Amino acid sequence: MTTDALARLREQVRRLERRNLSHSHSDTLATGHSAVDTHLGGGLRTGSLHDFLISDPLEIGASLAMLLPILKEGRGPVFWISDTPAELNVLGLHQSGLSQDTLVCIETDTTGLLAVAEDVLRGPERALAVITGSHVPTLKETRRLNLTVEASGNTGFFLRSAPLARAPGKDPCACATRWRILSHPSAPRMFPGLAMPLPGSRRLSAALLRVRGGRPAHWILDCTDHAPLSRSLDALLAHRAPSALPSGRLPGRQAPGRARASA
């Protein structure tokens, strides 16, 4: 009798904790920044929603620099859901490591955006969804989406424009994390002979505004490029190599060796 009661209690507790869901072992998607990953316990949790606030249209690049490695880590098809045509550039995404084979763009009308997102996230297929658009989801809508992703184990990312002055990001939300990522000036690399310094490796000012079961934090992140070369090495070496000849003089016929070296 006692064991029966205990088992019943355990069952109740498990239902409260929502551990009866199929993907109870929640996975994480590493962001690639060790400080962030240790703070979050491995990275962004799958089976939840993450909210990225963009304070200025020009700042979207910073959020993408954070988001694209995470999407690549997800290793599933990525659905880019927006109510306007996506201005994504395939060549740039390829350089960022996101294959164009796994990216599917979905364009919806304004009212159907979240409904389509729910359809994608409901599964049973594995999917990562990036929901962009000007629409500010209400608490009810995000809760509904959150229930969906909890049941399916898929992960959703909001990428929405929220100017700093109007939306400080304090409003309640059912997302697991909320970020505001801004660009931060990098350390320019000076080279002799150049009029302007070259941009250094990219630096982000990442503010974790809220996280479920954790403390907000702020980091200055360096995005070092550890990705394997996207192009062949000889092309890289030949690209912008200093000219072997002074400018204004065409290579003569007597210098086959040099011509080969610069080819």
Add this chain to the structure above:
Amino acid sequence: MHAPAHNRQTITGLSPAALAAGLRQGLSLAQARSLMPDLLTAEEDAEAQRVALTDLCSWLIWLSPLPAFDAPDGLYSDTTGCAHLYGGEAAMLDLVRERLKARGHSCSVALSDTAAASRALARSGIDRICLVSSGQQKEALHPLPCSALPLPEKTLSSLTRLGLTTIGALADLPRAPLAKRFGAELLTCLDEALGRQVRPLGVFQPADRISLTRSLVEPISTPGAIATVIAALVPVVCEKLVARGEGARQLDLLCVRVDGSIQAVRVGTSDPTADITRLTRLLKEQIPQIAPEFGIETIILTVSASEPLEAGPEHSVLPDEAGSSETGLPASLIDRLLNRPGVVSVHQLAPQFSAWPEDGRSRVSPGNMAKPPFASQMLWARPNIVFDLPVRVQVTALLPDGAPRQFVLKRQTHRIAAADGPERLLGEWWQSAESYGAIRDYWQVETTTGLRLWLFRKGDGVHGWSGSGAWFLQGIF
């Protein structure tokens, strides 16, 4: 038309003009050419002919449900009990000929008690109608040549040598010597033509659409009831599809309302499928589109497009590991999205090589992506976001052809801390006059606040013909 036979080219088909000029079937091509030096010939394509005949046979099903082949150029149709539908036998034959003429065929139509007699009558003349009333086929066949019967060449030639040129002469002879001389085959042919013996027709069954009709006892109007009907129809359709080895690409669900109007719903799939759950889910999601009004009394489910089902890689029984499902898009999810109301487009982005970056992408349907080579364009970094319409900015630069130092966008001044460039792109001079000689110098810049942007200047800053020298913002890294 000619085809190789016995080591030489023989004529197998003729146009009316060639017939009028005196050419006949079975002539060798060389001889025909010597008779008609400007003869236009084409080699026979047996496969195409067979396909065309199959096509015609499926078409003939309007006449009666039992069409059959008479290869290579004939068709049977068992019209027993069908003539009254067309107003009598003569009217029916006229109609057949008229409709075949409308399709561009010249034909000869014959109707009699037996299939073999009709065949002989039809083949003994071109472009005519022959109607033999019941029991009269012996008289009708009497004057016809023996070649109208399906006899081998050797038998025909020996019959001709014996002077037996008509079927009537053959039929009048005593049977025993004929059988002894020519074998049982000749007598069988003769008996079939005269109706003494019956040979069944190999009836052709045209591959029609799979269509299921469910008439309901009472009109339904609730989503649940419609879903029940769909759930009952889809397994039967899938079973039929599997039996044919095909998968549906397009399904039509027609709901006939009580007032006789039809509510139609169409769903498409991205690959041929006969999966019950997938098709059921696709159809059930369309239920809100149906307006039952006073009720639906009949539901018809039609497979309007199907394709052979590819035997894809077998799904393993074991649950696949974390990394194994990387490749491949979920086809069923994309189907659902494509058929969903509210979705404007579902596409993938494919790189396209063009001079200007704003043209450098194309939309392809999901799963249709070819492997593109990322070649020379990848030497410079490319931004993640590219505007289709570059935004005009006011740039201050030290030199007209030098690096930008600051720019004004929407009345806000951004100072540039670092810049990389220029990357010079040349217009597609072979396309249009204005891109001839056009130059753009692209700079990857970082502002003092850390924004990384992609600016370009029209022209090289020196020569007026290469561009105006105006600056634009095109992308965000």
